[in-house]
Amino acid sequence: IGMKKKTEINGPLIVVSNRLPFVLQRKSDGTFVRKQSAGGLVTAVAPVVVECKGLWIGWSGTHDLDPETAIPEADPSDNAPTAGLLSKQIIPVHIDRKEFEDYYNGCCNGTIWPLFHSMPDKAVFQAHTWKAYCTVNSKFAESTLNALRSILADLDKNGKTTVTPVVWIHDYQLMVAATHIRHKCDEENLRCRLGFFLHIPFPAWDLIRLFPWDDQILQGMLAFDFVGFHIEDYCLNFIDCCCRRLGCRVDRNSMLVELAGRTIHVKALPIGIPFERFVQLAQTAPEYLKDTEKVKVIIGVDRLDYTKGLVHRIKAFERLLENHPEYLEKVSLLQISVPSRTDVQEYKQLKDEMEQLIGRINGRFSQPNWSPIRYIYGCISQEQLAALYRDAAVALVTPLRDGMNLVAKEYVACQIREPGVLILSPFAGAGGMMHEALLVNPYELDEAAKTIHRALAMPLDERELRMTQLRHREHCLDVNYWMSSCLSAMGALKTEDGDVDPL
Ligand code: GDG
Numbered sequence: 001i002g003m004k005k006k007t008e009i010n011g012p013l014i015v016v017s018n019r020l021p022f023v024l025q026r027k028s029d030g031t032f033v034r035k036q037s038a039g040g041l042v043t044a045v046a047p048v049v050v051e052c053k054g055l056w057i058g059w060s061g062t063h064d065l066d067p068e069t070a071i072p073e074a075d076p077s078d079n080a081p082t083a084g085l086l087s088k089q090i091i092p093v094h095i096d097r098k099e100f101e102d103y104y105n106g107c108c109n110g111t112i113w114p115l116f117h118s119m120p121d122k123a124v125f126q127a128h129t130w131k132a133y134c135t136v137n138s139k140f141a142e143s144t145l146n147a148l149r150s151i152l153a154d155l156d157k158n159g160k161t162t163v164t165p166v167v168w169i170h171d172y173q174l175m176v177a178a179t180h181i182r183h184k185c186d187e188e189n190l191r192c193r194l195g196f197f198l199h200i201p202f203p204a205w206d207l208i209r210l211f212p213w214d215d216q217i218l219q220g221m222l223a224f225d226f227v228g229f230h231i232e233d234y235c236l237n238f239i240d241c242c243c244r245r246l247g248c249r250v251d252r253n254s255m256l257v258e259l260a261g262r263t264i265h266v267k268a269l270p271i272g273i274p275f276e277r278f279v280q281l282a283q284t285a286p287e288y289l290k291d292t293e294k295v296k297v298i299i300g301v302d303r304l305d306y307t308k309g310l311v312h313r314i315k316a317f318e319r320l321l322e323n324h325p326e327y328l329e330k331v332s333l334l335q336i337s338v339p340s341r342t343d344v345q346e347y348k349q350l351k352d353e354m355e356q357l358i359g360r361i362n363g364r365f366s367q368p369n370w371s372p373i374r375y376i377y378g379c380i381s382q383e384q385l386a387a388l389y390r391d392a393a394v395a396l397v398t399p400l401r402d403g404m405n406l407v408a409k410e411y412v413a414c415q416i417r418e419p420g421v422l423i424l425s426p427f428a429g430a431g432g433m434m435h436e437a438l439l440v441n442p443y444e445l446d447e448a449a450k451t452i453h454r455a456l457a458m459p460l461d462e463r464e465l466r467m468t469q470l471r472h473r474e475h476c477l478d479v480n481y482w483m484s485s486c487l488s489a490m491g492a493l494k495t496e497d498g499d500v501d502p503l
Contacts, residue, residue, distance in 0.1 A: 008494040009487065011163040012151050013054035016144055018104075018173040020090060021046050021082045023061030024071070032065065032072050036080040041170075043081045043274050044479040048487070050084035055151075057143050059100075060092040067094050093143050095136055102132030105343050108173045111211075114346075116172060116200050117307045117401040120210050122346055130213055134176060137220075140169075141180035148185075148192055166492040168195045169224070176220030195226040195490035197269070200403040201429070202234035208241045218246055222259045226490050230404045230429040232268045239266060269485050270433060271404050275478040278413035281386035288384055289334075289391045295370070296456060298333045299392035301385065301407045302399075303340040304377070306350050309400045309425065309442040310337065311357060314373065316398075316448035318361050321372060324453055329370045331456065333396070334388065336376045351377070389414035394421050394455045398442040402428035408437065412470040419467035421455035423448075433473070436466035 021042040024032040049056055060071075071087040074080075095103065106129030114122035144167055151165050169177055178194050185192060208214050218241055221227055229235050235255055242248040242257045249258040255266040289297055298317070302308040317333050337354065341347045358375050365372045380388075389395070395411040405428040412422060412434075424430060424437035431439055440451040487493050 009048065009052040009054075009492055010494040011052070011492065012155075012165045013049060013052050013487075013492060014057065014144060014147055014151070014165060014167045015045055015049055015054065015170070016057045016140055016167065016174060016177065017170040018059055018108075020058035020060055020092065021056055021085070022080070024065060024092075026062065026064055032062075032069065034072060034074060034078070034082070035061075036078070036082060041271075041479070043277070044483040046081040046085060048483060049089065053089070055089050055091055055147050056085065057091040057093060057140065057147065059095055063095070063097045063100065065092060065094065091143055091147055093140055095139065099132050099136060101343075102129045103136040104173070105341070107133035109341050109344050110346075112172050112175075113200070113307075115207060115211060116203055118201070118203050118207055119307070119401070120207060122306065123210070125210075125212055127212075134216075137174055137177040138180050140174055141177045141184075144169075144177070144181055145184050145190075148181075148190055149188075152190055152192075164191050164193055164491075166193045166195060166487075166490050168197070168486070168490060168492075170197055171199045175217050176223075178223035179216075179220045182223040193226070193491055194224045195228070195486070195492075196221060196224040197228040197486060198234070198403070199230070199271070201401060202229055202238045202241075204237050205241050205244050208237075209245070214241070215245055218242055219259075222246075222248070222257060222262075222264050224264060225262075226265045226267070228267050228269045228486060228489060230268065230270050231432055233432070234403075234429075235266045235268050265489070267489050269482060269489065270429065270477065271406070271482045272474060272478040272480075273406050273409045273413060274480075275409075275413045275475045278386055278389075278410050279416060281383055282390040282414035282416050285383045285387035285390070287391060288387050295329070296331045296393040297388075297391065298331060298394040298396055298452065298456075299388055299411070300333065300335040300396045300398075301388075301410075302335075302337060304337040304347065304351060304354070305340055306346060307399055307401050309398045310335070310350070310354060312400070312442045312445065312448070313396055313398045314354070314357050314361065316442070316445050316452065317372070317396075318364075319445050319449035320452045321361075321365055323449055327456070328365060328372075329367055332370070332372055332374060334374045334376075334392070336378075336380060336385075336388075338379050339377065385410075386414050390417060392420055394423060394452065396423050396452070397428065397430070397437075398423065398425045398440070398448065399428045400425070400442055402430075404429035408434060409474050412467060412474055415467050415471065418460070419463040421458055421463055421466070422470065423451055423455055434470055436469045 022034040022036050025035045071090045073087050074083040110124045155163050239250045243250045257264045358373050362371050389411045397408040408424050408430045422437040425442050426439050438451050440448050
């Protein structure tokens with residue numbers, strides 16, 4: 001442990017993401033307050049933006065915000081990681097309701113999300129939503145350019161003419177924003193380094209080619225200087241697409257792509273979690289599972305999303321109960337499903353399907369004082385989440401496809417008492433690195449049921465051995481490590497302290 005690189009930044013950083021690191025909520029008197037988001041990404045990135053006096057550009061989470069309205073400062077009692085961000089460091093992008101509907105529910109979540117998760121049958125291709133996607137990306141680009149112009153004017157005024165600002169754009173909502181930024185930077189001779197990180201998978205060429213505007217996506221991504229993905233497979237898919245669709249010269253070993261005389265650097269940077277924060281929460285959180293003595297709890301925690309393999313998971317658990325009646329009244333599955341993208345049709349259908357399926361299984365197996373499945377449709381506090389991770393005997397993390405998956409990592413971080421077992425899908429990015437988990441193909445229901453049985457019956461020494469290794473890796477490769485690796489890859493770090501690569 002102790003592999004953290006020093007994150008001393010060599011210039012201003014502009015972070016751009018679909019959403020700001022907090023959402024704005026209107027109070028009854030008409031003014032707005034910040035409502036914090038607890039994600040690991042925000043926890044890692046916000047302090048760096050605070051430290052380098054950088055900026056964060058994103059949508060505010062509301063269509064009601066008037067462009068003239070000032071962003072509220074943090075409440076003095078606020079101790080969230082974003083509290084240090086002054087209102088002048090926050091730049092909201094205004095998107096009207098209809099445009100947002102086409103851009104976000106339409107193109108981002110109705111087209112790109114399913115396609116990039118290799119589920120093309122769920123993808124809807126429509127010219128007008130793609131148009132909205134491009135328009136909104138240009139809006140983000142315009143805000144970024146305005147910020148960049150004023151940062152550069154400031155730097156130049158203070159004689160810091162060699163300092164180059166870094167623009168770091170996140171995720172699949174903003175894959176073509178750099179096209180416009182690059183064009184204007186060339187035209188106006190603005191210096192900046194453009195970096196991008198994709199949080200979801202990048203699929204193979206035979207899926208990307210289904211997208212009618214695939215060339216524009218690839219060109220958009222190649223307008224960056226640096227493009228990061230969670231794992232090497234996604235990097236290689238991307239490089240392959242650039243080669244086949246655009247005829248770029250590529251170097252797969254060094255992960256370089258050439259376009260119009262520029263060289264784009266591609267790199268795998270697997271995201272981690274705030275490991276120590278989860279350990280701390282697990283140490284202090286009270287017990288919520290009163291009956292852990294009698295009933296072993298298997299936990300599942302996911303956004304309610306068809307990529308997460310929830311229906312397959314519930315069916316595998318049913319198969320376990322069919323094949324192993326000895327678990328009746330001894331084991332229960334606690335599934336927490338966070339409402340997500342509730343305006344999109346596929347998500348409404350999934351909600352109904354889950355409720356029916358769980359109702360049927362509970363009806364089939366329940367006893368007066370025991371039910372096989374406890375289902376929460378909602379969000380719980382991070383403290384409660386940590387306690388549940390800590391006390392669950394097994395975690396089922398079985399997505400059909402997932403960029404990385406943080407739940408697998410959070411579960412092992414919280415395993416500070418008698419170790420449990422992580423069951424993980426090889427189709428999550430995390431599956432390629434967390435070798436000591438029990439890996440199972442979620443589509444194979446019998447195998448999945450057998451794997452749950454194996455986890456429940458695993459001897460303590462084997463559980464300890466596996467969990468120790470898993471926890472060690474996640475502690476080393478935590479979100480701070482990821483953050484400094486990204487900054488370093490984008491050339492934004494002042495010092496590299498020569499740390500050994502823990503892999
Ligand atoms: C995307 C990619 C990639 C969940 N329920 C509750 C709750 N959560 C938190 C978890 C975890 C996060 O939500 C979910 O993260 P995942 O990584 O599992 O999934 P996505 O939302 O799909 O994230 C994914 C990630 O980006 C990062 O790059 O790993 O592959 O799809 O942190 O803890 N948090 C609280 N209550 C809940 O009920 N407080």
